[in-house]
Amino acid sequence: MAVTQGAAPAGRLAGDVVVVTGAARGLGAAIARAAAEAGAHVLLGDLDGPRADAVAATLVAAGHSARGTTLDVTSQQSVEASLQTVLEWQGRVTGLVNNAGRLIEADVVSLTEEQWDAVLDVNLKGAWRTTRAYVPAMIETGGGSIVNISSLEGLFARPAHVAYAVSKAGLLNLTRATAVDFGRSGIRCNAICPGSIETEMLTQHLEATGDADAAASDLIGRNRTGRLGRPEEVGATALFLLSGEAGFMNGSHVVVDGARGATT
Structure with missing residues (x-):
């Protein structure tokens, strides 16, 4: 992947170096944009490397510092290559957002073993791979912040989402374990549990029901904000957790769901 780099403006993450997985679309792209606009140098990693490059190019065109790279979180070799890419580019890494998901x-009963493995290999084991690779490098240069993108389904189950729900629940305890094990080494690790957010993944889910409008209305009716969430709202939450403003938050999770989980 070609390096694409612009000048990072002053901001809440000025001078920080942030890696976002699954950054070519949806929540990952929104989080990468929020970090770049706040002054961070952002490496956008995604299985779709060309699309990650394209998103990075839009950020550079806007005057920010970004680079795209192909990143397959199911491959330890790919994860380690992404770490080397960011270290060669910026010399350190201060933030990691584990967003890649499936x-x-x-x-x-109907879920096959292959499907179970495929979901957990990305959502949970993928986050473990990147965390395992990045934590030593972060500690070596003074520590940093990890943000894991879990889900409201990490706290509550939805019908026919067993592997997804289990993976996102496991990600919450991976978050806690990382904070407990490495908090005193300068690592903060927190999670975000989004509700129904307007992303390509949600659109595909709604269309698969056969009546996307009715399915969307059902989801909207489950919260008390009266709409679906926006990717930039999750991006703003991730920005807070990456920043020093959340300096005493560690091992926690933040729910961004329009009060859906607060209802009975």
């Missing part, structure tokens, strides 16, 4: 819809 959803396969099936219940506990």
